[in-house]
Structure formats: C-alpha cells, structure tokens
Amino acid sequence: MSINILEMKNITKTFPGGVIANKNINLKLRKGEVHTLLGENGAGKSTIMNILSGLYSPDSGNILINEKPVSLNSPKDAIKYGIGMVYQHFQLIPELSVVENVILGIKQRREPFLDIKGSADRILEYSNKYNMGIDPCAMVWQLSVGQQQWVEIIKALYRGARILVLDEPTAVLIPQEIDQLFNMIRQFTAADFSVIFISHKINEVKEISDRITILRKGQKVNTVETSEVSKPELAEMMVGREVLFKAYKKKAVPGVPALVLDKIEADNSKGLQALKIVSLAVKKGEILGIAGVDGNGQSELVEVIMGLRKSTSGSVKVMDKDVTNAHPREILDCSVGHIPEDRRVSGLMLEMNLRENLILHDYHTVPHSKFLLNWKFIKEHAEKLIEDYDIRTPNSDVLAGKLSGGNQQKLILARELHGNPDILVAMHATRGLDVGAIEYVHKNIIAQRDAGAAILYVSTEIDELLNISDRIAVIHSGEIMGIVNPDNVTIKELGLMMAGSKKDTLL
Amino acid sequence: MEVSNTILQIISSFIEADLRVAAPILIAAIGLLYMEKAGVVNIGAEGTMLIGALAGSIGAYLFQNPWMGALVAALAGGLVGVMFAYLVVTVKANQIVAGIAINILALGGTTTVNRIFFGLNASSSDIPSFTKVAIPLLSEIPVIGSLFNQLGLAYLAILMVPFTYYLMKKTTIGLSIRSVGEHPESADTAGINVFRIRYGTIIIGSMIIGVAGAYLSVGLLSFFSENMVSGRGYIALASVIFGKWNAFGVLGATLLFGFGDALQIRMQAIGSAIPYQFLLMLPYLLTVAAWSGFVGKAVAPKASGKPYFKG
Amino acid sequence: MIYYKKNCKKRLTNDSSATIMNKQIYMLYVHVRGKGILEAEMENIKQKPVGLLILRLFPPETAWKLLIQILSVFSALLVGAVVIKLIGGSPGAAYRALLVGSMGNLKAVMETLVKATPLIFTGLSFAYAAKAGLINIGAEGQLYMGGFLATLVGSSFGWMPLIIHLPITLLAGFIGGGLWGLIIGWLKVKFGANEIITTVMFNYVAIYFISYLVTGPMIEPPGTYPQSRPITDTAILPRFFQGSRLHWGFIVALLCVFLFWFFFRKLKVGYESRVVGSNFEAAKYAGMKPAKVMILIMFIAGGMGGLAGANEILGIQGKLFQGFSPGYGFDGIAVALVGMNSPFGIILGGILFGALRSGGNMMQMIAKVPISTIYIIQSLVIIFVIAGQMITLENRRKLLAIFRRNNGSE
Incomplete structure (x- = not known):
C-alpha cells in the first residue's frame, strides 16, 4: 500500500459574504498516482488548489504532507513542501525569458547573482527528457500557448515539486499536445511523482487518472477508483441528478437566413490569422451552436460579426444588408442583440x-x-x-x-x-452560472428562437450545445469543420471534429 | 592656437557644468528607477527631494559635516518613502494622488520647518557643504578633465548607474523587482513577497532621492531655500521614462537634459536670440515624444501605477 | 459639519476620538446591514447628529462614502492640530484664527469665495476627466494656457462693449486650456500615451511657454517688467462690492458646476463618458466612440483649467505674468477628491480649501503659526481622503470586524 504523500482533512473555506467554497473536503493523494478533481465550474476545485498553493488559508481543517501537519501560508510554503502549481491562467511573465521565469524567486548558487547559464542547462535537460522543445533563452511572449504550459511544468519541477497540481491543463491545448501532456504525466508518476489533475472533461479524466474525487457545490461527492466507474456514473456524480434536465424545446421552424457570413477571414490581436474562410448562415427561428475548444477563433468570429474586429476578406450580411466592417452601432441598430463573452x-x-x-x-x-x-x-x-x-x-x-x-x-x-432582436449573438452565455441560472438563460434564448430570432450560440460545453442547438457548427483553428444535426451526432464525432477532423472525413 | 584653446576651455567648463547640473537629477532618477522597476510611479519625487534638501542642510548644520547632511537627508527621504509605501502598497491608494499629496506636504512642511529651524536669517556660512574632489591624473586631462573634478556625490551618482544596471539584470533581487513591476500576481505565486519588494524599493529609492535633495542644499548651494528643487523631481521622472527604465538610458537622459539646462544658462548669460525657455521645455517635450512613441516607444513596466490586491 | 465638530470636540473630553469613530461606523454598519437592528441601537443612532442626518438623507452606499469622507477631513484636521502643537503653536488658537479669518465676517467670507473660485474650476477639471476614467494632472498647465489666450483676447479689442468682450475673453480662456487638454487626449487615443505622464510633462511646458511669452512677444512695452499688457476694462470680471475682491468669476464657477451636473446627468455624451470611464470595453461593444469621447472630455477638462486661469487674470491679476498660479491646478485634485467628483462636493471642497487659504493670514498673525502650515493640512486632507476611499472599497469588512469587536467588548 503506497503512502499518502498529501492529505487534506476537513477543509472548509468560506469567502467574505458567506459563499461557502469548500465544505469539509477530505482528500488523500498517494505517491505516484494521478488523482483527478472532477467538478463543474464553481464546484470548488480552484479553491482547493489555491489553498494548496498557499494563496488562501482555510477557515478550518488540516493539511498533512508525508503524514506531518503543515501550514501553507504563502506560495513559498507550498514550494517548500514540494507542491508545484500549474495554473490555468499561466503565471508566466511574458517580458522575461524562459530562464528568468523559471528561476524567479529561487535561491541561487552564487547568491545574490543569477546563475543564468547553469539554470539554462538544467532547463534544457528537463526539456529534452520530456520532449518539450523549449529554448531556455527565448522570451516567453515568443512561445506558443502549449510551450508556455511546458514552461510552467518545468518551473514546478525546477522548484523540486513532488506533487504537481495541473489546473484544467488541456483547455488550451490541441489534441496532439494533450497526448504529449499525458505522456509526460505518465513519466512523472513512473518516477513516483504525484499529480493532482483538475478537470471537468470526463473523457480525459477517465483516460489519465488513477483515482477521481468528484466535487459538487463545494462538497466532496465521492472518491472512486477510475477503473471501477463508468463515464455516465461520473457524469451523474458531477452534475447531480437534478440537472439531467433537457431544455424543453419545440421543433425549430427555420425561416429565411438572417445572419449570413460569406468567406470571412480575420486576424487575431497578435496579427495571426484567426478565421479561415468561414461561411455560415443562421436562419430565423433557429439556434446555430458553435462548438470548439477555447481559443479556436470563436472570439474573433463574434467580434467580426459585431463590428468589433475588422475582417480581412469576405462579407457579413444582416437581413440582406451588408454590414461588413460596419461600426458596431450600425450593426446593433439592425436589431442585433449581443451577449458578450x-x-x-x-x-x-x-x-x-x-x-x-x-x-x-x-x-x-x-x-x-x-x-x-x-x-x-x-x-x-x-x-x-x-x-x-x-x-x-x-x-x-x-x-x-x-x-x-x-x-x-x-x-x-x-x-x-x-427589444426582441431579429438576431442574437451569444457567447459563453452560461459560463460560471449555477444550474438554476443556466436553465433560465436557456429558457429565454429558446423563447427568442420561437419568436423568430436567428441565434448564434457559442459555447465550449458540448452537453449544453447538444441540448440547446438546432444545428451545431464545429470550429477548429478558425475553420469550420462541418455542421451537424445534434439529434444524430455522437459525442465522439463532435470530439473528433473539435480536434480538427473535417466532417466529410468522418463518414 | 589661442582661439582653439578658448574653445576648448569653453567646452571643458561646459562639460563640467553639464555634470554638475545633471548629477542631482541623475541621483533622483536612479532612486526613482528602483521603485519604477517594481511598478510604482512616484510623482512625489519632487517633494521627497525638497524634504531631502532641508534635512540635508539641517544635518550638515547640526553635525557640521556635509556627509552627515546627506545621511540625514537619506533618512528623511526614507521616512517619506515609508509613508508613500504605506499609502500606495498597504492602503492601495492612487499612486499619482499620493505623490501629489507628498509634494504639497513637502512644500508646506519644509517652509514651516525651515522658518522655525533657521529663522529668516540663515546664513550660508554656518552650513558646511561638499567641496569638489579632483581625481588625480584624470582631472588633469585637457578638456574632459573637468569631468573628474566634481562633488563627491557626483562620482557616487555615476557609480550608481552600472551598479543599478547589474543589480537589475544579474541578481536575484533585481529579477524579483522586475517581476513585481511586470506581473505581481506571477511574482507572488513564484514565492516573491510583492509587498516587501515594493516597500523595499520605495524606501531605498526615496532615500536616494533624499540624497539628491541634499546635493542641492549642501552641494550646489550651501543653504536651503524654499521650493529650491523647482521641477528637478519631475525632470528625474522624465529621465526615467526617456531613458526607458534602463540605468544607462537614465544616465544618457539626465546628461542630455543637463546639457540643455547648462546650455540654457549660458544662453541666458550671453543674451542669445533663442529663448532659453524652449531649452527648458525640451526634456518634457522629448519625454512626451518618447512616451507617445515618436522617438522609440518607451514602454513602462506592465504593472505601473497599479496596486496589488492579493488573492 | 460644524455642528458635528463641536459635538465631537465636546465629547473628546470624556471619550477618545477612536471610540467615537468606532461608534459612528458601527452604527452605519448596522444601518447598512438593514436587519437585526435592536431597538436600543436605533435609539443610540438617533442621538448622534451626523449619523442621524446621513442615515436619513442618503441610501446606504452613499451614506458610507459621506461618513468616511467627513471622518477623513476631520482626522486630517486632528493630525493638523498635532502638527501645529509640534511646531510650538496652539492648535485651538490657530484653528480659531483660521475660522475667524475665513468665515468671521462678511468680508472674510467673500475673500474665502475669491480663493475658492479658481479651485472650483480646477476641481471640475479633474472631475470631468475622472468621470470618464482619465486622470488629469494637467490642470496647472491648462490654467496657464487658458490665462494666456484670455490675456491675448482680453488685452486687445478694447473697443468692444463689456457684454461681448468679456464672454469672448472667457471663451478664449476655455479654448486655450481646452486645446492644451485636447492634445493630451489625442496623444492618448492615437498613440496610447498614458495621460498621467503627458499631463505632468505638459504642465512644465506650459509654464515655460508663459515665461517665454511674458519676457518676449507679449511683454508690456517698454519691457521693464516681465508681464503682459493689462487687460482692458471691457474684459475685466466686475466686482460685486467695493472693498471686496469677490467678482463675477464666482458666479461663472457656479454656472460651470451646474453645467457639469447637466453634462453628466442629462446629456447623452455625458452618459457615454461615464460608460467609457466605467468600462471601456462595454462602451466599444455598445457602439460608442470611446476615442472621440475621451478627446472631448480632455478638451472640456482642459477648458475648465483654462477658465481657472482666465478667472484669475480677468478677476484678480489684470495681466499675465509668470507663476500667477500658486498651484491651483494641483489643489483642484484635492478639491475633486474631497468633493467625490460630485457637483455639490466640488463647491464644498473649493470652499474648504479656499477657507484654509484665506484664513491662513489671520492664523499667522494671531496664532503665530506659519501660513505654510496650511499646505501641510491640505496634504493631510488628501492623504486621509485617499486612505478613507480605500476603506470603503477594500478594508471595510475587516474594519467592521475590528469595530464590532471593540464595540462588543464595551
């Protein structure tokens, strides 16, 4: 029986204003295991993580490391006890080099002087060992998002982390990078490191973890061995029974196309191409869902439609009126509603x-x-x-x-x-909301559809899209992979498309 | 031969004047640089200098030693720094407004204390001041020799430049300061105490700015006069921006601005046709130009002016 | 406010000021919570004049801000008293002299209003920008540029009747400062140059520019003194009474305060400005033109600074010279801060600092406390007010916990 390298006992954290983020959480992390914290947004995952990193201190409860109680009052303490955090929002400083980021806050061999060269060599070692391909002297802003993730991991390892906490690490990665990440994780555990993996994506959780702790509304639902639980069971524990709700929705009666995008192309804020020949038509009385992993051009798509970003080619038409690159006010005045990101x-x-x-x-x-x-x-x-x-x-x-x-x-x-708009563009309209509020949003949006509005609904939650959309377009790297009917598409097919496979190639 | 000698003499005295005028601004700018690098904008440098100037003259008078004056000025500057740091780091008040409060406080405070301490009949003979220190050999080089015949503090100021540069670039504390200025959240998660870094840089920086004040009252002059800093604190701020937050850049900026100032004094003396006021404006106009990106965009540390809210 | 001070002073004898603050804030806390108020506590609240007044007049959020504002100013005066004591003066005598000197008789009151007038303008200058999310440190420079253009227009065109010449001259002052502010807005919008730095820099550019003008092109013949030709009588702001310097500029200032209210409350562009100040992204999403709004706001803010300069020249000085402003531009920041960028608050703030200025002489004469002490008090007011503002935002809850504990143990 392996020992518990980390144990959290009866952790409770209440925020000012009475929001209970964690209530009586118990968690045991074994040496060499991948332990997932599974839960929806707002289930209390991040709070646990911030407690482990020393940013928050719990109101009550104990934390044991190697079966000795410790108190984590600052990130420094966490580092001292070998806890390495990889945050969802990277904590890298773009203006500094990779080495500088990695050695930030670490005692140097020849204090007070920085040991740039020696550190760069060590970073290169890690990079080669885990096949990361990082240039230690590059500035962080020059790196891709995936590479930044690797730098975060190196940063944690460099600090002597024995416990790695990865917060939604796959949200920003492309499928190949996810595979690469999972290989790394396997290498870590083989070397007796422990990994806490935070996620709300059941598929990947099932793939990578040894055990899973499910959280809901700040409380622990259960801890299970991954091999002994099925995906539907996990889903049920994660969302709870009451939310297996299906939005009541009549069959759509689509009318004429109201919002028509023709071969739209646009760049992102860094000047890289973000949208590639996107053509879409949203008809009156239907909800067109846009599925995709975050950062695949959804924001740019919405911004182009709303006149907030210039398209480099193509056209946008609203009720047959050409509004390509028009001023936002002009577009809003064409009876367009917008629920921003x-x-x-x-x-x-x-x-x-x-x-x-x-x-x-x-x-x-x-x-x-x-x-x-x-x-x-x-x-x-x-x-x-x-x-x-x-x-x-x-x-x-x-x-x-x-x-x-x-x-x-x-x-x-x-x-x-x-004002009952003819067209509604909604992005992440339910992000961070509780179940009741989500239901309310869905109900209202469906009511707008039934009243004849054309609705473009961008979300990263597949379940939500399957639930609310009449058609789903999948976007990947700024390209539409295909448009499917939610009634006869499998989650697997959607997943493949979100990972970059064209619809035609699936058939 | 005769003519060229005179010209050389003029140039020589000009270089000397340039450094003399630039030195207090350089000292203050280096002090400012420390906190600016940590993301703190302090337009209270003007007031801090003024307080340093008064404290310097009091210290020099009491101990009958200019170096003690500089020390007292540093301590007074440090005290101002503690107050400023408390306001902008702990209370998280707007840095600009806090800076203005310090300027007004300094104006009122120094005038009041000066009148009480020295009365209206302070005589400069009672206050010992710095004397020029000529560096052997170097000071005898023709033309640029005058560079090596300066107040002791001026040499210190020059030495501060490479020191600060390497401190920022090559040491752990420098890296910590830069990280706090760019991205305090990240610095925090990397185990750096953002509050301590900001407090530290503000207090040390303010001490240095205080010494810059003493340079005026026990160096350039040997008495304190009301509002004697007259904008040098702002020029120091401008130098930091124009020098792009780089110690050597700051040196260049202060020498350039000092050059303008020295030239201006000459032009006033000989009654030149070009109005000297335009030379006085130049530092500010150049800074605005750099700040707006007309002459190589000056980019401030990302977290400049923003208080850090933990967790 | 005076009633409050008196009351607090009386109580100071048997109670520490800290306890008074504790009680006031605790009572407000009870009020804000809105529930669980004990009858006895209610009674307690009613006995306290300020608590009672504020609680009755304002919604909780505003009441909080107001109370903390008042406490801040009060604390600044308290610490000011300690300073006066430290430099060997008598705080009681000094404050009494200050009060008499600024409010003691009609003439003193009028002089206070004279001093308040430019401060109201520069306070508005800061407040206009602040409402749109900009920080205008440049009122001082705008003031000089306004003074310059007003002088240019006011010292010529003497053939015009006052009814035309004076308004045009005032407008020139507005435009002079306004253009100076507009450049700031343009640099920000076009080149992303943060206005804080540019306004600070532009102050000195303006000051040296004026210095150039009055020693060169605008110097009064034959060129003995570095000052401009005098303003013609037709552009002078008339005074109200013989023997007092109070002039029509004060009315203009009040009018501008009204227009300030009107701008933000009634005009579409005023609403847009506040949206831009509150959330720049949302303004863009709503199809506003934030760039234009910011340039306009900097023009108006600069214009207010310019009017301060025009007002000083046309109402008091009668000509342009170097350094005619003793830092009114910077004082305006304090005025706006104390006045919480609200129309009524700016008037009160202007009068508060105007009173400090006008009473200072009396303080120096009678209580032998140097007039420069006024600046110390003024800076203390700024420091306490900014510290107090942070209490309302950040540390309120923590503070309340402390106060509650203290009250609980009583």
Missing part, C-alpha cells in the same frame, strides 16, 4: 447602477432620450425589466457589480432581449 469584462459597467446598465444600447433613442436623457422614463422602464426578468435586487439604484453572477447575466438578457 465575459459579462464582467465587456458586458456590464460594474460601478454603474442597473438603470444605467440597462440603457446601454437604447440611451440614444426615443423615448430614452430626445435631446436630453429622460430619467423618469428610464427608471420606470428599468423597473419593469427588473420585474420581467426576475432580477433579484431591492431597486434599480443598486450597482451592477453588487449583483450575483446569475443576476448579472439576467441583467444582460434583459438589456439584449427586451
């Missing part, structure tokens, strides 16, 4: 009140304003919307930033949907 970043003014957030698109139109803003009307209208969309708030004076995530999303729905 990240409500906090681009959707809401968090320091402004609900009224002011609700009029974001309408403030320049009668009756919200003629020459001057008509606050009396705006207030009455806002209060009506708050009631219609069931936004939980004492009144419309409240600042948008004070609302819960679900209510913030309702606020955006109220703003974007109340």
Whole structure:
C-alpha cells in the first residue's frame, strides 16, 4: 500500500459574504498516482488548489504532507513542501525569458547573482527528457500557448515539486499536445511523482487518472477508483441528478437566413490569422451552436460579426444588408442583440447602477432620450425589466457589480432581449452560472428562437450545445469543420471534429 | 592656437557644468528607477527631494559635516518613502494622488520647518557643504578633465548607474523587482513577497532621492531655500521614462537634459536670440515624444501605477 | 459639519476620538446591514447628529462614502492640530484664527469665495476627466494656457462693449486650456500615451511657454517688467462690492458646476463618458466612440483649467505674468477628491480649501503659526481622503470586524 504523500482533512473555506467554497473536503493523494478533481465550474476545485498553493488559508481543517501537519501560508510554503502549481491562467511573465521565469524567486548558487547559464542547462535537460522543445533563452511572449504550459511544468519541477497540481491543463491545448501532456504525466508518476489533475472533461479524466474525487457545490461527492466507474456514473456524480434536465424545446421552424457570413477571414490581436474562410448562415427561428475548444477563433468570429474586429476578406450580411466592417452601432441598430463573452469584462459597467446598465444600447433613442436623457422614463422602464426578468435586487439604484453572477447575466438578457432582436449573438452565455441560472438563460434564448430570432450560440460545453442547438457548427483553428444535426451526432464525432477532423472525413 | 584653446576651455567648463547640473537629477532618477522597476510611479519625487534638501542642510548644520547632511537627508527621504509605501502598497491608494499629496506636504512642511529651524536669517556660512574632489591624473586631462573634478556625490551618482544596471539584470533581487513591476500576481505565486519588494524599493529609492535633495542644499548651494528643487523631481521622472527604465538610458537622459539646462544658462548669460525657455521645455517635450512613441516607444513596466490586491 | 465638530470636540473630553469613530461606523454598519437592528441601537443612532442626518438623507452606499469622507477631513484636521502643537503653536488658537479669518465676517467670507473660485474650476477639471476614467494632472498647465489666450483676447479689442468682450475673453480662456487638454487626449487615443505622464510633462511646458511669452512677444512695452499688457476694462470680471475682491468669476464657477451636473446627468455624451470611464470595453461593444469621447472630455477638462486661469487674470491679476498660479491646478485634485467628483462636493471642497487659504493670514498673525502650515493640512486632507476611499472599497469588512469587536467588548 503506497503512502499518502498529501492529505487534506476537513477543509472548509468560506469567502467574505458567506459563499461557502469548500465544505469539509477530505482528500488523500498517494505517491505516484494521478488523482483527478472532477467538478463543474464553481464546484470548488480552484479553491482547493489555491489553498494548496498557499494563496488562501482555510477557515478550518488540516493539511498533512508525508503524514506531518503543515501550514501553507504563502506560495513559498507550498514550494517548500514540494507542491508545484500549474495554473490555468499561466503565471508566466511574458517580458522575461524562459530562464528568468523559471528561476524567479529561487535561491541561487552564487547568491545574490543569477546563475543564468547553469539554470539554462538544467532547463534544457528537463526539456529534452520530456520532449518539450523549449529554448531556455527565448522570451516567453515568443512561445506558443502549449510551450508556455511546458514552461510552467518545468518551473514546478525546477522548484523540486513532488506533487504537481495541473489546473484544467488541456483547455488550451490541441489534441496532439494533450497526448504529449499525458505522456509526460505518465513519466512523472513512473518516477513516483504525484499529480493532482483538475478537470471537468470526463473523457480525459477517465483516460489519465488513477483515482477521481468528484466535487459538487463545494462538497466532496465521492472518491472512486477510475477503473471501477463508468463515464455516465461520473457524469451523474458531477452534475447531480437534478440537472439531467433537457431544455424543453419545440421543433425549430427555420425561416429565411438572417445572419449570413460569406468567406470571412480575420486576424487575431497578435496579427495571426484567426478565421479561415468561414461561411455560415443562421436562419430565423433557429439556434446555430458553435462548438470548439477555447481559443479556436470563436472570439474573433463574434467580434467580426459585431463590428468589433475588422475582417480581412469576405462579407457579413444582416437581413440582406451588408454590414461588413460596419461600426458596431450600425450593426446593433439592425436589431442585433449581443451577449458578450465575459459579462464582467465587456458586458456590464460594474460601478454603474442597473438603470444605467440597462440603457446601454437604447440611451440614444426615443423615448430614452430626445435631446436630453429622460430619467423618469428610464427608471420606470428599468423597473419593469427588473420585474420581467426576475432580477433579484431591492431597486434599480443598486450597482451592477453588487449583483450575483446569475443576476448579472439576467441583467444582460434583459438589456439584449427586451427589444426582441431579429438576431442574437451569444457567447459563453452560461459560463460560471449555477444550474438554476443556466436553465433560465436557456429558457429565454429558446423563447427568442420561437419568436423568430436567428441565434448564434457559442459555447465550449458540448452537453449544453447538444441540448440547446438546432444545428451545431464545429470550429477548429478558425475553420469550420462541418455542421451537424445534434439529434444524430455522437459525442465522439463532435470530439473528433473539435480536434480538427473535417466532417466529410468522418463518414 | 589661442582661439582653439578658448574653445576648448569653453567646452571643458561646459562639460563640467553639464555634470554638475545633471548629477542631482541623475541621483533622483536612479532612486526613482528602483521603485519604477517594481511598478510604482512616484510623482512625489519632487517633494521627497525638497524634504531631502532641508534635512540635508539641517544635518550638515547640526553635525557640521556635509556627509552627515546627506545621511540625514537619506533618512528623511526614507521616512517619506515609508509613508508613500504605506499609502500606495498597504492602503492601495492612487499612486499619482499620493505623490501629489507628498509634494504639497513637502512644500508646506519644509517652509514651516525651515522658518522655525533657521529663522529668516540663515546664513550660508554656518552650513558646511561638499567641496569638489579632483581625481588625480584624470582631472588633469585637457578638456574632459573637468569631468573628474566634481562633488563627491557626483562620482557616487555615476557609480550608481552600472551598479543599478547589474543589480537589475544579474541578481536575484533585481529579477524579483522586475517581476513585481511586470506581473505581481506571477511574482507572488513564484514565492516573491510583492509587498516587501515594493516597500523595499520605495524606501531605498526615496532615500536616494533624499540624497539628491541634499546635493542641492549642501552641494550646489550651501543653504536651503524654499521650493529650491523647482521641477528637478519631475525632470528625474522624465529621465526615467526617456531613458526607458534602463540605468544607462537614465544616465544618457539626465546628461542630455543637463546639457540643455547648462546650455540654457549660458544662453541666458550671453543674451542669445533663442529663448532659453524652449531649452527648458525640451526634456518634457522629448519625454512626451518618447512616451507617445515618436522617438522609440518607451514602454513602462506592465504593472505601473497599479496596486496589488492579493488573492 | 460644524455642528458635528463641536459635538465631537465636546465629547473628546470624556471619550477618545477612536471610540467615537468606532461608534459612528458601527452604527452605519448596522444601518447598512438593514436587519437585526435592536431597538436600543436605533435609539443610540438617533442621538448622534451626523449619523442621524446621513442615515436619513442618503441610501446606504452613499451614506458610507459621506461618513468616511467627513471622518477623513476631520482626522486630517486632528493630525493638523498635532502638527501645529509640534511646531510650538496652539492648535485651538490657530484653528480659531483660521475660522475667524475665513468665515468671521462678511468680508472674510467673500475673500474665502475669491480663493475658492479658481479651485472650483480646477476641481471640475479633474472631475470631468475622472468621470470618464482619465486622470488629469494637467490642470496647472491648462490654467496657464487658458490665462494666456484670455490675456491675448482680453488685452486687445478694447473697443468692444463689456457684454461681448468679456464672454469672448472667457471663451478664449476655455479654448486655450481646452486645446492644451485636447492634445493630451489625442496623444492618448492615437498613440496610447498614458495621460498621467503627458499631463505632468505638459504642465512644465506650459509654464515655460508663459515665461517665454511674458519676457518676449507679449511683454508690456517698454519691457521693464516681465508681464503682459493689462487687460482692458471691457474684459475685466466686475466686482460685486467695493472693498471686496469677490467678482463675477464666482458666479461663472457656479454656472460651470451646474453645467457639469447637466453634462453628466442629462446629456447623452455625458452618459457615454461615464460608460467609457466605467468600462471601456462595454462602451466599444455598445457602439460608442470611446476615442472621440475621451478627446472631448480632455478638451472640456482642459477648458475648465483654462477658465481657472482666465478667472484669475480677468478677476484678480489684470495681466499675465509668470507663476500667477500658486498651484491651483494641483489643489483642484484635492478639491475633486474631497468633493467625490460630485457637483455639490466640488463647491464644498473649493470652499474648504479656499477657507484654509484665506484664513491662513489671520492664523499667522494671531496664532503665530506659519501660513505654510496650511499646505501641510491640505496634504493631510488628501492623504486621509485617499486612505478613507480605500476603506470603503477594500478594508471595510475587516474594519467592521475590528469595530464590532471593540464595540462588543464595551
């Protein structure tokens, strides 16, 4: 029986404001195993990870390393006890070189001088051993996302990590890189390292882990041996019974094409091509889902449609009107609604009140304003919307930033949907929401469809897309791999397409 | 022969004047550089210098020794640094506004303390000041020899340049400072204490800026006068930007700005047709040009001006 | 506010100021929580004048800010008293002299308003930019450029009647500062040059430019003094009463405060500015033109600075010369901070700092405390206010925990 290299006992963490992120979590990590934390967004995975890294301290509970209790008060402590973190949002500094990033914060052989050369050699050793192909002297900003991930791993190993914590490492990787990662992980465990693998993707979890701990709403559901559990069982434990809900949806009655993209091409912010000859047509009365791994051109696609990014060739038509590279205001005025990618970043003014957030698109139109803003009307209208969309708030004076995530999303729905747009472009509309709020969003979007809107629905969650879409287009590296009918496509087929196989080649 | 000798003499005295004028700005800019590299923008350098100037003259007067003046100035600067660091690191207040508060505090505080301490009849003979130190042999080289006949502090200032450069580039502490300035979150997860680095760089930097003030009151002059810094703190800030956050760049910037200043004084003296004010403007205009990318874009450390919120 | 001070001073004798702060904030906490208020605590709240007033008048969030603001200013004055004590003065006498000197009689009040006028303009200058998410440190330079253009127009065209000449001159002041601000906005939008650095740099450019003008092209013949020709009578801001320097500029300032309110509350572009300031991305997504908005805002903010300069020249100085502003541009930042960028607050902030300035002489004369102490108090106000603002955002909860503990143990 292998020993427990790490043990978390009755860990509880409550955030200011009373949100319980972790409640009585128990976790045992054996030497040389891959242990997955499986759970949906908001299940408490990241909190555990931040506790392990020393960024948060738990309200109660103990952490044992090699069966001795330790206290992790800072990232330094975590490093001391051999815990290496690879965060989902990389903690690399783009302006520094690979070596500088790796040796940052480490005592040097000839303190206080940096040992660039010796460190570079060691990094090269790691890179060769795990087949990473890293140039230690390159600047981090020059590396691909996959390579940055490897640098993060080297960083952890370099610090003498015996326990590697990988937070959703596959989210940014292409399939080949995922294989490469899994090979690395196998090499680690063969060398008696332990790996905590955090994910919400059942397939890969099943492939790589030895044991799985399932979390839901901040609590541990169970810990199971991977070999003794099936994928559906895992899914059930992860989401809980109540959410095996299927959005009630009538058969779509598609009408004329309302949003038509013809051979669109565009570059991303780094000047690299992000969209390659994308042609899509969304018809009135249907929901066209866009599936794909994050960062495959979805953001650029939406930005081109909304006039926020210039396309380099091709055309966008809204109800037969050419709006290619038009100003966003012109596009919005063509009865287009937009649920942006990240409500906090681009959707809401968090320091402004609900009224002011609700009029974001309408403030320049009668009756919200003629020459001057008509606050009396705006207030009455806002209060009506708050009631219609069931936004939980004492009144419309409240600042948008004070609302819960679900209510913030309702606020955006109220703003974007109340005018019954002909076209709705939604991106990650349910990200980070709880089940009830997700259901609410789905219901409203389907209602818009039934009222005749053409809806483009971008998501990374396959289940959600299968549930809500009438057709699904799969995007990979800025290219449409094919369009499928959710009723007769398997998850495997979708997965292959998301990994870069064209639909035609599957048949 | 005669003519060329005179010209050489002029150039020689010009170089000497350039370094003399540039030195306090260089010292202050190097001090600023430490905190700027760690992502702290301090427009309170002007006020810190002013406090350093007063403290320097008091120290020199009390101990009858200019070096003690510099030490007291450093301590006073350090105290200002502690306050600034508390405001911008611990309280996370806006760095610019905190800097302005320090400038106003310094203006009022130094005037008040000066009047109480020295009264209205301070005489410069009571305050010992730095004297020029000629480096043997080097100072006898024609033309550039005047470079090696400067106040002791000026040599120190020059030495600070390579020291700071290598500290930032080649040492662990330098790497830590740079990482905190670029990306404090990452630095934190790598086990670097962001607060300690910012406190440290602000306090050390402010001490250096304080010494820059002493250079004015016990070096260039031998008394304190109200608002005697008159914009040098801002020029130091401009030098850091124009020098692109690089110690040697800062040296170049301060020499260039000092050159403009020295030239300006000459032009005023000989009643040149070109208005001297335009030379005085030049540092600021050049900095704006560099900042806007007209002459090689100056890019600040990413986290400049942003407080760090942990977790 | 004065009532509050008196009250607190009275209580100081038997209670430490810290405990008073504890109680005030705790009461507010109870109010904000809105539940679990004990009857006894309610009674307790009602006995406290400031707590009561604020709680009745404002919604919780605003009440919080206001209370902390008042506490900040109060704390600054308290520490100011310690400073006065340290330099050997008597705080009581000094503050009394300050109060009498600035508010003691009608003339003193009017002089306070004279001092407040430029501060209101520069406060507006900072606040306009701040509302749109910009930090304008450049009011000082904008003030000089406004003064320059106002002088240019105001010292010529003497044949025009006052009713035309004065408004045109004021407009020239606005435009002078406005263009100076517009360049800042343009550099930011076009080249990504952060406005903080450019405004700081442009202050000195303007100051040296004025220095050049009044020693060169604009010098008053025959060129004895470095100053411009005097402003003609038709462009002078008329004074209200004999024996007081209070002039129409004050009314112009109040009008500008009203327009400030009107701009952000009533105009579409004002709303757009606030959206740009609150969330730049959202503004882009909503089809606004943030670049244009920012340039416009910097023009108006600069214009306000310019009006401060025009006001000083047309109302007080009568001509342009070097250094005619004793740092009004920087003081405006303090005014806007104390006034929380709100119209009414800026007036109050202007009057507060105006009073410090105008009462300072009396303080020096009677209490023998140097007038430069005023600057110390002013900087303390800024320091406490920015520290206080952070309490409302970040440490409120922590603070409350401490206060609650303290109160619990009483």
